[in-house]
Amino acid sequence: MSKNIAIVGAGFLGLTIALRCAQRGDAVTIFESASEIGGLASAWKIGDVVWDKHYHVTLLSDTFTRGVVKEIGLEDDFRWVETKTGFYTDGSLYSMSNTLEFLRFPPLGLISKLRLGATIFYASRLKDWKQLEKITVEEWLTKLSGKRTFEKMWRPLLKAKLGDAYKETSAAFIWATIQRMYAARNSGLKKEMFGYVRGGYARVLEHFAKNLEELGVSIKLYSRIERIESTTDGQVNIINGDTASTFDAVVLTCPSSVAADLVPELTPSERESLTNVKYQGIVCASVLTKTPISEYYVTNITDETPFTGIIEMSALVDKKEFGGNHLIYLPKYVEPDDPMFELSDDEIEQRFLSGLEKMYPSFDRSSVVDFKVSKVRQVFPLPVLNYSGSVPSIKTSVPNVFVVNSAHILNGTLNVNETAQLAENFYGAELI
Ligand SMILES: Cc1cc2nc3c(=O)[nH]c(=O)nc-3n(C[C@H](O)[C@H](O)[C@H](O)COP(=O)(O)OP(=O)(O)OC[C@H]3O[C@@H](n4cnc5c(N)ncnc54)[C@H](O)[C@@H]3O)c2cc1C
Structure with a gap:
């Protein structure tokens, strides 16, 4: 029998669950607080260019992302490109795009390099990730790579993504990161191939929305859900301002602490399990420039800089997509209460551009066409020790209320492929 289902959140997770339910014949309504769909994968305008608010690539091994993109009719619009990786350390920029360059990499001695290479190879072969949750x-990295390599390479890289929270993060985090990077090289070709869809996620989302519309899905934007309550006959009321609507089931895809606030009937232990999930946030700048800064898609940084990495999207994406300009992302991963969230966009721009000037003497800020800042306090859950044992249950004690989000990605990093897989698993479990 077809159901009347509400989904809170029009990110890739909510959209994919909506697609599956609508294909089964359910009546689906998606409530999204923002002015557009896509959540972390949404797009915005920078200069005259419409592109992703946060940098996104697809790997050849991203079968779930590619499956959805195919279903919405954009498979032929993937572009696959071999990219280069840079490494900025001790004030110098090195290419680290192949084994030879890695072996030449001056900042580490030969023994350290061999141990580092062996660590990465070992992690790529290891299957039992659950053991790694205990350490x-x-x-783990100090044991495998040695103290010196940990201090010189691993600690700065971990701090770049996790801040001081790296101290409480389990080895499963680096295992999942290495597995994903290895998958990029192991999909038939031994080269690292990164992909994007022509037009970026703006186009993917436009097609996604069209497909959902054709299946009768209603997407309600500017609709921040404030409360969710059960009715006496086992249905669920969704409250948005003065409006209440009744559904057979509701799926919340928002961050765990938001979900805890929305459902007052959750038990104290359910609430605790949701609010215990610790998130990492991001301040991510997009810089549109007239000139490139490097040939690298990703530049890893081990020195102290105002941002924690550089992603030069125009080293991957055809510059025609950017009107002949170059698009560079400067992410800074921070804890949700970091003082950076209080800085104005102008202050962030000054800090970040000064950082670029220091790193690249040829960089000239007069080449900046536009600069925009995205701030998100809850981006991905930190995989702390024994994380999988404390993950909140997807099925709550409130009848027909489900909470599913990135906290339920157990042995992976946050990416659209994991998100789409989570949606397929949730739907496949036949909970709704
Ligand atoms: C900087 C950055 C780089 C990334 N790079 C890549 C990459 O290279 N490749 C890749 O595959 N993935 C990448 N990702 C990850 C990818 O963006 C995520 O996996 C995916 O977008 C998560 O989707 P989601 O639906 O789970 O969450 P979200 O996108 O966060 O969606 C949740 C939605 O819920 C809405 N919401 C919250 N509260 C309410 C409420 N009360 N009422 C109504 N709506 C509400 C939010 O507005 C949001 O739209 C990156 C992410 C970031 C931030």
Whole structure:
């Protein structure tokens, strides 16, 4: 029998669950607080260019992302490109795009390099990730790579993504990261191939929305859900301002702490399990420039800089997409209460551009066409020790209320492929 289902959140997770339910014949309504769909994968305008608010690539091995993109009719619009990786350390920029360059990499001695290479190879072959949840990433990497390599390479890289929270993060985090990077090289070709869809996620989302519309899905934008309550006959009321609507089931895809606030009937232990999920946030700048800064898609940084990495999207994406300009992302991963969230966009722009000037003497800020800042306090859950044992249950004690989000990605990093897989698994479990 077809159901009347509400989904809170029009990110890739909510959209994919909506697609599956609508294909089964359910009546689906998606409530999204923002002015557009897509959540972390949404797009915005920078200069005259419409592109992703946060940098996104697809790997050849991203079968779930590619499956959805195919279903919405854009498979032929994927572009696959071999990219280069840079490494900025001790004030110098090095290419680290192949084994030879890695072996030449001057900042590490030969023994350290061999141990580092062996660590990455070992992690790529290891299957039992659950064992790694019991040991901190610092202990594990120090044991495998040695103290010096940990201090010189691993600690700055971990701090770049996790801040001081790297100290409580389990080794499963680095295992999942290495597995994903290895998958990029192991999909038939031994080269690292990164992909994007022509037009970026703006186009993917436009097609996604069209497909959902054709299946009768209603997407309600500017609709921040404030409360969710059960009715006496087992249905669920969704409250948005003065409006209440009744559904057979509701799926919340928002961050765990938001979900805890929305459902007052959750038990204290359910609430605790949701609010215990610790998130990492991001301040991510998009810079549109007239000139490139490097040939690298990703530049990893181990020195102290105002941002924690550089992603030069125009080293991957055809510059025609950017009107002949270059698009560079400067992410800074921070804890949700970091003082950076209080800085104005102008202050962030000054800091970040000064950082670029220091790193690249040829960089000239007069080449900046536009600069925009995205701030998100809850981006991905930190995989702390024994994380999988404390993950909140997807099925709550409130009848027909489900909470599913990135906290339920257990042995992966946050990416659209994991998100789409989570949606397929949730739907496949036949909970709704
Ligand atoms: C900087 C960055 C780089 C990334 N790079 C890549 C990459 O290279 N490749 C890749 O595959 N993936 C990448 N990702 C990850 C990818 O963006 C995510 O996996 C995916 O977008 C998560 O989707 P989601 O639906 O789970 O969550 P979200 O996108 O966060 O969606 C949740 C939605 O819920 C809405 N919401 C919250 N509260 C309410 C409420 N009360 N009422 C109504 N709506 C509400 C939010 O507005 C949001 O739209 C990146 C992410 C970031 C931030």
